[in-house]
Amino acid sequence: MAVTLERVDLSVSELRQVARRVADPTQARLLLAIALMLDGWSRTDAARAAGMDRQTLRDWVHRYNAEGVDGLRDRPRSGRPPQLRPEHFVELEQWVEAGPDVAADGVVRWRCVDLRDRLAERFAVALSERSVSRILNTRGFRRLSPRPRHPKADEEAQDAFKKTSPKR
Numbered sequence: 001m002a003v004t005l006e007r008v009d010l011s012v013s014e015l016r017q018v019a020r021r022v023a024d025p026t027q028a029r030l031l032l033a034i035a036l037m038l039d040g041w042s043r044t045d046a047a048r049a050a051g052m053d054r055q056t057l058r059d060w061v062h063r064y065n066a067e068g069v070d071g072l073r074d075r076p077r078s079g080r081p082p083q084l085r086p087e088h089f090v091e092l093e094q095w096v097e098a099g100p101d102v103a104a105d106g107v108v109r110w111r112c113v114d115l116r117d118r119l120a121e122r123f124a125v126a127l128s129e130r131s132v133s134r135i136l137n138t139r140g141f142r143r144l145s146p147r148p149r150h151p152k153a154d155e156e157a158q159d160a161f162k163k164t165s166p167k168r
Contacts, residue, residue, distance in 0.1 A: 005034065005061060006065045007065050007068060008038075010069070012035045015038065016032065016035050018069055019032050024073060024074070026074060027069075027072045027073050027074075029051065030060050031069065033046045033049065033052070033057055034046075034061065036050070037057075037061070043057055043058065043061075083126075083127065084119070084125060084127075088123055088125075091122075092119065092135070092139075093139060093141075095110070095118065100114070105118070108148040108149075112130075112132040112136070115132050115136075116128070116131075116132045119132070
């Protein structure tokens with residue numbers, strides 16, 4: 001069964017100009033394949049020139065007929081739902097901002113593995129260290145951290161030592 005291009009609101013040259021301007025390379029490739037079909041190429045030859053199967057081009061032509069140029073964009077896929085809810089993210093951010101409690105958490109500074117374990121305890125979610133790192137990265141946290149301080153350090157003694165040390 002032959003497929004025809006019913007939508008002719010854009011000429012071949014206009015389709016090629018739109019293909020030059022779009023950011024998505026797949027959409028540009030599809031626009032050029034449709035332009036080749038409007039130029040008189042067979043669907044097989046146009047699909048081969050665009051690097052796809054004839055049936056794939058047929059499906060995209062149907063979508064172009066129904067929705068126009070915007071229909072050639074790839075639609076977002078549903079994917080796996082996130083394990084953490086928005087309120088979990090807020091609590092995670094508060095943990096990172098406040099820092100760990102040495103007595104309760106047993107660490108001087110947060111590492112991804114520590115946060116992963118705490119998330120598993122608190123919310124019963126199993127995340128990898130990389131997932132925790134990615135979450136922190138998207139939330140604007142970077143790997144930079146202040147130098148850890150020992151809880152029993154005497155800062156006055158350290159300052160006194162700095163003042164009495166000979167200058168170089």
